[in-house]
Amino acid sequence: MSKLGNLGARLHRGEVSYDFIGHRKLWYGISILITITAILGLAVRGLNMGIDFQGGAVFTTPKTSVSVSQAEDFAEEASGHTAVVQKLGNGTMRIQIAGMDTQQSDQIKDKLAEDFKVDSERIAADLVGPSWGDQIADKAWQGLAIFMVLVVIYLAIAFEWRMAIAALVALIHDITITVGIYALVGFEVTPGTVIGLLTILGYSLYDTVVVFDSLKEQTKDITKQTRFTYSDIANRSINGTLVRSINTTVVALLPVAGLLFIGGGVLGAGTLNDISLxxxxxxxxxxxxxxxxxxxxxxxxxEREPQMRALRKRVLAKRAQGGDQAEPSVAGVGEAYDGDDDATPAVVGPRGQASRSRGGRGRPSGKRR
Structure with missing residues (x-):
C-alpha cells in the first residue's frame, strides 16, 4: 500500500505518468469489442425479466425436504410455465412463475400443496398483474431519460458541451455493458436492477467530473503558452487523479462483491443478485x-478546434527546435495525439522541465523560453 501511495504522489506531482491519451485508440477498440459482445448477448439471449415486469405469481412454501429440481417440476406441471425456484436460508422455497394468468393462482396453489404434502393455507401467494409491470418499465425508462437530459445540461453549463457529450457517451457505454452482462449471465431483472443501474450512473459521473474539473482548471489560458498541447494536459489530469479513482473504486467494489459472491453465491440469498450484479x-x-x-x-x-490545432503546431515546432518536451511515460512512449499528420511522438522527460539539445561542447543549441 505504501508503494501505491508513493506512486500516487509521484503521479500527482508529475514525476511519472502513463500516456492514456496516446493509446486512446486501443481503449476505444476494447470498449467497442465489449459493447458489441454485450449487444449480441442482449439480442440473442434477451433479458430474464422478473414478474414485476411480466406479471405472474410468487409462491412461498413452508420448510420442506423437497429438492429444488423437484420443486421446479411440480411448479411447471401445475402452471404450464417455466418456474424459477430458490431455496431460502430457513428451508422454505420461493417459487416464481412469470407470465401466467393470475386467475389460475388458486388452482396452482392447491396443486403445489398436494405435491408438497402441506396444507394450501400454509403456502403464501403474491400476485403481480402485467399492467403493473408495464408501469414499472415505463417509469424506469422515463427516469433514465430525465437523468440523461439533466446530466448533459448540467455538465454543459458547469464545464462545456464537449465534456457533456463525452460524459453521455461514457454513461451509455456503462449501461450497455451492464445490461449485456445481465443478458449473458441470465440473472433476473427486477426493480432492484433498475435501482442499481441508476446508482452506478451517479458513481460513474463522480469519477468523470473529478477528472473534468482538474482538466478545466489546468487548461485555463492554455493558448498563451507553447509547452503543452490540450492532449498533454488531459493526460496530466488523468494521471493526477488515477490513484484516487482506483482507491475509491476498490473500496466501493468490496462490499458489493460481498453481496454478490458471499450473499448470493455462498449464503444462497438469490434476491441480492439483481442489485449486486x-x-x-x-x-x-x-x-x-x-x-x-x-x-x-x-x-x-x-484538438479539432482551430485554436487548439494552432497551439499544437506551435508546440510541435518548439519541440522540433529543441524546446520543451512532452509528458513522461511509465509504460512506454506514444503519440499524444495523431489527428494531424504532423504529430510527433512524445519524449520521455520530467514534466514541466525544458529539455536541451547540446552541441559538441555541451552548450545549449537553442534558447529556453
Whole structure:
C-alpha cells in the first residue's frame, strides 16, 4: 500500500505518468469489442425479466425436504410455465412463475400443496398483474431519460458541451455493458436492477467530473503558452487523479462483491443478485469509462478546434527546435495525439522541465523560453 501511495504522489506531482491519451485508440477498440459482445448477448439471449415486469405469481412454501429440481417440476406441471425456484436460508422455497394468468393462482396453489404434502393455507401467494409491470418499465425508462437530459445540461453549463457529450457517451457505454452482462449471465431483472443501474450512473459521473474539473482548471489560458498541447494536459489530469479513482473504486467494489459472491453465491440469498450484479459491473465499467473513454474523447473533440490545432503546431515546432518536451511515460512512449499528420511522438522527460539539445561542447543549441 505504501508503494501505491508513493506512486500516487509521484503521479500527482508529475514525476511519472502513463500516456492514456496516446493509446486512446486501443481503449476505444476494447470498449467497442465489449459493447458489441454485450449487444449480441442482449439480442440473442434477451433479458430474464422478473414478474414485476411480466406479471405472474410468487409462491412461498413452508420448510420442506423437497429438492429444488423437484420443486421446479411440480411448479411447471401445475402452471404450464417455466418456474424459477430458490431455496431460502430457513428451508422454505420461493417459487416464481412469470407470465401466467393470475386467475389460475388458486388452482396452482392447491396443486403445489398436494405435491408438497402441506396444507394450501400454509403456502403464501403474491400476485403481480402485467399492467403493473408495464408501469414499472415505463417509469424506469422515463427516469433514465430525465437523468440523461439533466446530466448533459448540467455538465454543459458547469464545464462545456464537449465534456457533456463525452460524459453521455461514457454513461451509455456503462449501461450497455451492464445490461449485456445481465443478458449473458441470465440473472433476473427486477426493480432492484433498475435501482442499481441508476446508482452506478451517479458513481460513474463522480469519477468523470473529478477528472473534468482538474482538466478545466489546468487548461485555463492554455493558448498563451507553447509547452503543452490540450492532449498533454488531459493526460496530466488523468494521471493526477488515477490513484484516487482506483482507491475509491476498490473500496466501493468490496462490499458489493460481498453481496454478490458471499450473499448470493455462498449464503444462497438469490434476491441480492439483481442489485449486486448491476452495482458490481457498473462500478467497474464506470471507473474504466471515466479514465479510458470520457477524457480521451474530450481531448479528441478539443484538438479539432482551430485554436487548439494552432497551439499544437506551435508546440510541435518548439519541440522540433529543441524546446520543451512532452509528458513522461511509465509504460512506454506514444503519440499524444495523431489527428494531424504532423504529430510527433512524445519524449520521455520530467514534466514541466525544458529539455536541451547540446552541441559538441555541451552548450545549449537553442534558447529556453
Amino acid at each position: 448491476s452495482l458490481f459491473v457498473g462500478l467497474a465499467a464506470g471507473a474504466y469509462s471515466s479514465i479510458f473513454i470520457a477524457t480521451p474523447l474530450v481531448a479528441d473533440l478539443k
